[in-house]
Amino acid sequence: MIRAATPDDVPAILAMIGELAAYEREPEAAQATEPQLKEALFGPQPAAFALIAEAGGAPVGFALWFRNFSTWTGTHGVYLEDLYVRPEARGDGHGKALLAALAEIxxxxxxxxxxxxxLDWNEPSIGFYRSIGARPMDEWTVFRLTGEALHNLAATSRVNGA
Known part of the structure:
Protein backbone atom coordinates (compact mmCIF):
# COMPACT_ATOMS: atom_id res chain seq x y z
CA MET A 1 0.00 0.00 0.00
CA ILE A 2 1.25 3.48 -0.88
CA ARG A 3 -0.07 6.52 0.97
CA ALA A 4 0.85 10.12 1.71
CA ALA A 5 3.03 10.53 4.76
CA THR A 6 1.57 12.06 7.90
CA PRO A 7 3.32 13.86 10.78
CA ASP A 8 3.22 10.57 12.71
CA ASP A 9 5.48 9.03 10.05
CA VAL A 10 8.35 11.45 10.66
CA PRO A 11 10.24 9.17 13.12
CA ALA A 12 10.01 6.24 10.67
CA ILE A 13 11.07 8.41 7.73
CA LEU A 14 14.02 9.74 9.72
CA ALA A 15 15.05 6.20 10.67
CA MET A 16 14.89 5.11 7.03
CA ILE A 17 16.93 8.17 5.99
CA GLY A 18 19.60 6.91 8.39
CA GLU A 19 19.39 3.43 6.88
CA LEU A 20 19.69 4.89 3.38
CA ALA A 21 22.72 6.96 4.41
CA ALA A 22 24.39 3.82 5.79
CA TYR A 23 23.62 1.95 2.55
CA GLU A 24 25.13 4.83 0.57
CA ARG A 25 28.28 4.58 2.75
CA GLU A 26 27.79 7.96 4.44
CA PRO A 27 25.98 7.32 7.73
CA GLU A 28 27.46 10.47 9.31
CA ALA A 29 25.98 12.63 6.54
CA ALA A 30 22.39 12.03 7.73
CA GLN A 31 22.04 14.93 10.16
CA ALA A 32 18.38 15.93 9.76
CA THR A 33 16.32 16.04 12.92
CA GLU A 34 12.68 15.20 13.53
CA PRO A 35 11.72 18.88 14.00
CA GLN A 36 13.48 19.83 10.74
CA LEU A 37 11.79 17.04 8.81
CA LYS A 38 8.38 17.77 10.33
CA GLU A 39 8.72 21.47 9.37
CA ALA A 40 9.90 20.64 5.83
CA LEU A 41 7.08 18.17 5.20
CA PHE A 42 4.19 19.55 7.25
CA GLY A 43 4.99 23.16 8.14
CA PRO A 44 3.02 26.17 6.88
CA GLN A 45 4.96 26.16 3.59
CA PRO A 46 6.06 22.57 2.92
CA ALA A 47 9.33 22.35 1.02
CA ALA A 48 9.03 18.63 0.35
CA PHE A 49 6.51 15.80 0.32
CA ALA A 50 6.68 12.12 1.16
CA LEU A 51 4.94 8.89 0.31
CA ILE A 52 5.03 5.81 2.51
CA ALA A 53 5.05 2.18 1.42
CA GLU A 54 3.37 -0.03 4.00
CA ALA A 55 3.31 -3.77 4.53
CA GLY A 56 1.37 -5.31 7.39
CA GLY A 57 0.50 -1.82 8.64
CA ALA A 58 4.16 -0.83 9.11
CA PRO A 59 6.26 1.55 6.99
CA VAL A 60 8.73 -0.41 4.87
CA GLY A 61 9.78 2.33 2.46
CA PHE A 62 9.42 5.95 1.51
CA ALA A 63 9.86 8.41 -1.32
CA LEU A 64 10.70 12.01 -0.45
CA TRP A 65 10.26 14.52 -3.27
CA PHE A 66 9.85 18.16 -4.16
CA ARG A 67 8.69 20.17 -7.15
CA ASN A 68 11.23 21.54 -9.58
CA PHE A 69 10.67 23.66 -12.65
CA SER A 70 11.77 23.43 -16.28
CA THR A 71 12.19 26.69 -18.13
CA TRP A 72 12.29 24.66 -21.35
CA THR A 73 8.87 23.05 -20.88
CA GLY A 74 7.40 25.82 -18.76
CA THR A 75 6.10 23.25 -16.29
CA HIS A 76 6.88 21.87 -12.89
CA GLY A 77 8.32 18.43 -12.41
CA VAL A 78 9.06 16.06 -9.58
CA TYR A 79 12.56 15.64 -8.20
CA LEU A 80 12.89 12.48 -6.14
CA GLU A 81 15.34 13.22 -3.35
CA ASP A 82 15.21 9.81 -1.66
CA LEU A 83 13.72 6.44 -2.48
CA TYR A 84 14.27 3.70 0.06
CA VAL A 85 12.80 0.30 0.78
CA ARG A 86 13.98 -1.65 3.80
CA PRO A 87 16.01 -4.76 2.89
CA GLU A 88 13.43 -7.21 4.24
CA ALA A 89 10.75 -5.68 1.97
CA ARG A 90 12.79 -5.46 -1.23
CA GLY A 91 11.57 -7.48 -4.17
CA ASP A 92 7.93 -7.11 -3.14
CA GLY A 93 7.20 -4.24 -5.54
CA HIS A 94 7.28 -1.37 -3.04
CA GLY A 95 9.95 0.62 -4.90
CA LYS A 96 8.11 0.35 -8.19
CA ALA A 97 4.82 1.23 -6.49
CA LEU A 98 6.38 4.38 -4.98
CA LEU A 99 7.76 5.41 -8.37
CA ALA A 100 4.43 4.68 -10.06
CA ALA A 101 2.63 6.87 -7.50
CA LEU A 102 5.04 9.73 -8.24
CA ALA A 103 4.61 9.22 -11.98
CA GLU A 104 0.85 9.41 -11.43
CA ILE A 105 1.30 12.73 -9.58
CA LEU A 119 25.13 6.74 -7.23
CA ASP A 120 27.11 5.35 -10.15
CA TRP A 121 28.14 2.24 -8.17
CA ASN A 122 24.53 1.33 -7.30
CA GLU A 123 24.07 -1.19 -10.10
CA PRO A 124 20.95 -2.89 -8.65
CA SER A 125 19.09 0.44 -8.60
CA ILE A 126 20.42 1.49 -12.00
CA GLY A 127 19.21 -1.78 -13.49
CA PHE A 128 15.82 -1.37 -11.84
CA TYR A 129 15.44 2.22 -13.10
CA ARG A 130 16.35 1.16 -16.62
CA SER A 131 13.78 -1.65 -16.44
CA ILE A 132 10.95 0.86 -15.92
CA GLY A 133 12.08 3.02 -18.83
CA ALA A 134 14.18 5.64 -17.02
CA ARG A 135 17.30 6.79 -18.85
CA PRO A 136 20.47 8.31 -17.43
CA MET A 137 21.34 11.88 -18.33
CA ASP A 138 24.92 11.01 -19.27
CA GLU A 139 25.67 14.42 -20.70
CA TRP A 140 24.96 16.14 -17.36
CA THR A 141 27.18 16.34 -14.28
CA VAL A 142 25.76 17.17 -10.87
CA PHE A 143 27.53 19.97 -8.99
CA ARG A 144 27.16 20.72 -5.29
CA LEU A 145 28.28 23.69 -3.22
CA THR A 146 28.45 23.16 0.56
CA GLY A 147 30.30 24.22 3.68
CA GLU A 148 33.05 26.79 3.40
CA ALA A 149 32.74 27.08 -0.39
CA LEU A 150 29.03 27.88 -0.06
CA HIS A 151 29.72 30.53 2.59
CA ASN A 152 32.58 32.02 0.59
CA LEU A 153 30.41 32.45 -2.49
CA ALA A 154 27.53 33.86 -0.44
CA ALA A 155 29.90 36.46 0.98
CA THR A 156 30.41 37.81 -2.55
CA SER A 157 26.69 38.41 -3.12
CA ARG A 158 25.58 41.87 -4.13
CA VAL A 159 21.91 41.28 -3.31
CA ASN A 160 20.54 43.35 -0.46
CA GLY A 161 18.28 41.50 1.93
CA ALA A 162 18.59 38.07 0.29
Whole structure:
Protein backbone atom coordinates (compact mmCIF):
# COMPACT_ATOMS: atom_id res chain seq x y z
CA MET A 1 0.00 0.00 0.00
CA ILE A 2 1.25 3.48 -0.88
CA ARG A 3 -0.07 6.52 0.97
CA ALA A 4 0.85 10.12 1.71
CA ALA A 5 3.03 10.53 4.76
CA THR A 6 1.57 12.06 7.90
CA PRO A 7 3.32 13.86 10.78
CA ASP A 8 3.22 10.57 12.71
CA ASP A 9 5.48 9.03 10.05
CA VAL A 10 8.35 11.45 10.66
CA PRO A 11 10.24 9.17 13.12
CA ALA A 12 10.01 6.24 10.67
CA ILE A 13 11.07 8.41 7.73
CA LEU A 14 14.02 9.74 9.72
CA ALA A 15 15.05 6.20 10.67
CA MET A 16 14.89 5.11 7.03
CA ILE A 17 16.93 8.17 5.99
CA GLY A 18 19.60 6.91 8.39
CA GLU A 19 19.39 3.43 6.88
CA LEU A 20 19.69 4.89 3.38
CA ALA A 21 22.72 6.96 4.41
CA ALA A 22 24.39 3.82 5.79
CA TYR A 23 23.62 1.95 2.55
CA GLU A 24 25.13 4.83 0.57
CA ARG A 25 28.28 4.58 2.75
CA GLU A 26 27.79 7.96 4.44
CA PRO A 27 25.98 7.32 7.73
CA GLU A 28 27.46 10.47 9.31
CA ALA A 29 25.98 12.63 6.54
CA ALA A 30 22.39 12.03 7.73
CA GLN A 31 22.04 14.93 10.16
CA ALA A 32 18.38 15.93 9.76
CA THR A 33 16.32 16.04 12.92
CA GLU A 34 12.68 15.20 13.53
CA PRO A 35 11.72 18.88 14.00
CA GLN A 36 13.48 19.83 10.74
CA LEU A 37 11.79 17.04 8.81
CA LYS A 38 8.38 17.77 10.33
CA GLU A 39 8.72 21.47 9.37
CA ALA A 40 9.90 20.64 5.83
CA LEU A 41 7.08 18.17 5.20
CA PHE A 42 4.19 19.55 7.25
CA GLY A 43 4.99 23.16 8.14
CA PRO A 44 3.02 26.17 6.88
CA GLN A 45 4.96 26.16 3.59
CA PRO A 46 6.06 22.57 2.92
CA ALA A 47 9.33 22.35 1.02
CA ALA A 48 9.03 18.63 0.35
CA PHE A 49 6.51 15.80 0.32
CA ALA A 50 6.68 12.12 1.16
CA LEU A 51 4.94 8.89 0.31
CA ILE A 52 5.03 5.81 2.51
CA ALA A 53 5.05 2.18 1.42
CA GLU A 54 3.37 -0.03 4.00
CA ALA A 55 3.31 -3.77 4.53
CA GLY A 56 1.37 -5.31 7.39
CA GLY A 57 0.50 -1.82 8.64
CA ALA A 58 4.16 -0.83 9.11
CA PRO A 59 6.26 1.55 6.99
CA VAL A 60 8.73 -0.41 4.87
CA GLY A 61 9.78 2.33 2.46
CA PHE A 62 9.42 5.95 1.51
CA ALA A 63 9.86 8.41 -1.32
CA LEU A 64 10.70 12.01 -0.45
CA TRP A 65 10.26 14.52 -3.27
CA PHE A 66 9.85 18.16 -4.16
CA ARG A 67 8.69 20.17 -7.15
CA ASN A 68 11.23 21.54 -9.58
CA PHE A 69 10.67 23.66 -12.65
CA SER A 70 11.77 23.43 -16.28
CA THR A 71 12.19 26.69 -18.13
CA TRP A 72 12.29 24.66 -21.35
CA THR A 73 8.87 23.05 -20.88
CA GLY A 74 7.40 25.82 -18.76
CA THR A 75 6.10 23.25 -16.29
CA HIS A 76 6.88 21.87 -12.89
CA GLY A 77 8.32 18.43 -12.41
CA VAL A 78 9.06 16.06 -9.58
CA TYR A 79 12.56 15.64 -8.20
CA LEU A 80 12.89 12.48 -6.14
CA GLU A 81 15.34 13.22 -3.35
CA ASP A 82 15.21 9.81 -1.66
CA LEU A 83 13.72 6.44 -2.48
CA TYR A 84 14.27 3.70 0.06
CA VAL A 85 12.80 0.30 0.78
CA ARG A 86 13.98 -1.65 3.80
CA PRO A 87 16.01 -4.76 2.89
CA GLU A 88 13.43 -7.21 4.24
CA ALA A 89 10.75 -5.68 1.97
CA ARG A 90 12.79 -5.46 -1.23
CA GLY A 91 11.57 -7.48 -4.17
CA ASP A 92 7.93 -7.11 -3.14
CA GLY A 93 7.20 -4.24 -5.54
CA HIS A 94 7.28 -1.37 -3.04
CA GLY A 95 9.95 0.62 -4.90
CA LYS A 96 8.11 0.35 -8.19
CA ALA A 97 4.82 1.23 -6.49
CA LEU A 98 6.38 4.38 -4.98
CA LEU A 99 7.76 5.41 -8.37
CA ALA A 100 4.43 4.68 -10.06
CA ALA A 101 2.63 6.87 -7.50
CA LEU A 102 5.04 9.73 -8.24
CA ALA A 103 4.61 9.22 -11.98
CA GLU A 104 0.85 9.41 -11.43
CA ILE A 105 1.30 12.73 -9.58
CA UNK A 106 3.30 14.05 -12.54
CA UNK A 107 0.71 12.99 -15.10
CA UNK A 108 -2.28 14.19 -13.07
CA UNK A 109 -0.73 17.62 -12.49
CA UNK A 110 0.63 18.08 -16.01
CA UNK A 111 4.27 17.93 -14.91
CA UNK A 112 6.67 17.21 -17.77
CA UNK A 113 9.55 15.53 -15.89
CA UNK A 114 10.28 13.08 -13.11
CA UNK A 115 13.97 13.08 -12.22
CA UNK A 116 16.37 11.73 -9.61
CA UNK A 117 20.02 10.91 -9.09
CA UNK A 118 21.62 7.57 -8.34
CA LEU A 119 25.13 6.74 -7.23
CA ASP A 120 27.11 5.35 -10.15
CA TRP A 121 28.14 2.24 -8.17
CA ASN A 122 24.53 1.33 -7.30
CA GLU A 123 24.07 -1.19 -10.10
CA PRO A 124 20.95 -2.89 -8.65
CA SER A 125 19.09 0.44 -8.60
CA ILE A 126 20.42 1.49 -12.00
CA GLY A 127 19.21 -1.78 -13.49
CA PHE A 128 15.82 -1.37 -11.84
CA TYR A 129 15.44 2.22 -13.10
CA ARG A 130 16.35 1.16 -16.62
CA SER A 131 13.78 -1.65 -16.44
CA ILE A 132 10.95 0.86 -15.92
CA GLY A 133 12.08 3.02 -18.83
CA ALA A 134 14.18 5.64 -17.02
CA ARG A 135 17.30 6.79 -18.85
CA PRO A 136 20.47 8.31 -17.43
CA MET A 137 21.34 11.88 -18.33
CA ASP A 138 24.92 11.01 -19.27
CA GLU A 139 25.67 14.42 -20.70
CA TRP A 140 24.96 16.14 -17.36
CA THR A 141 27.18 16.34 -14.28
CA VAL A 142 25.76 17.17 -10.87
CA PHE A 143 27.53 19.97 -8.99
CA ARG A 144 27.16 20.72 -5.29
CA LEU A 145 28.28 23.69 -3.22
CA THR A 146 28.45 23.16 0.56
CA GLY A 147 30.30 24.22 3.68
CA GLU A 148 33.05 26.79 3.40
CA ALA A 149 32.74 27.08 -0.39
CA LEU A 150 29.03 27.88 -0.06
CA HIS A 151 29.72 30.53 2.59
CA ASN A 152 32.58 32.02 0.59
CA LEU A 153 30.41 32.45 -2.49
CA ALA A 154 27.53 33.86 -0.44
CA ALA A 155 29.90 36.46 0.98
CA THR A 156 30.41 37.81 -2.55
CA SER A 157 26.69 38.41 -3.12
CA ARG A 158 25.58 41.87 -4.13
CA VAL A 159 21.91 41.28 -3.31
CA ASN A 160 20.54 43.35 -0.46
CA GLY A 161 18.28 41.50 1.93
CA ALA A 162 18.59 38.07 0.29
Missing amino acids: CVARGYARFEWSV
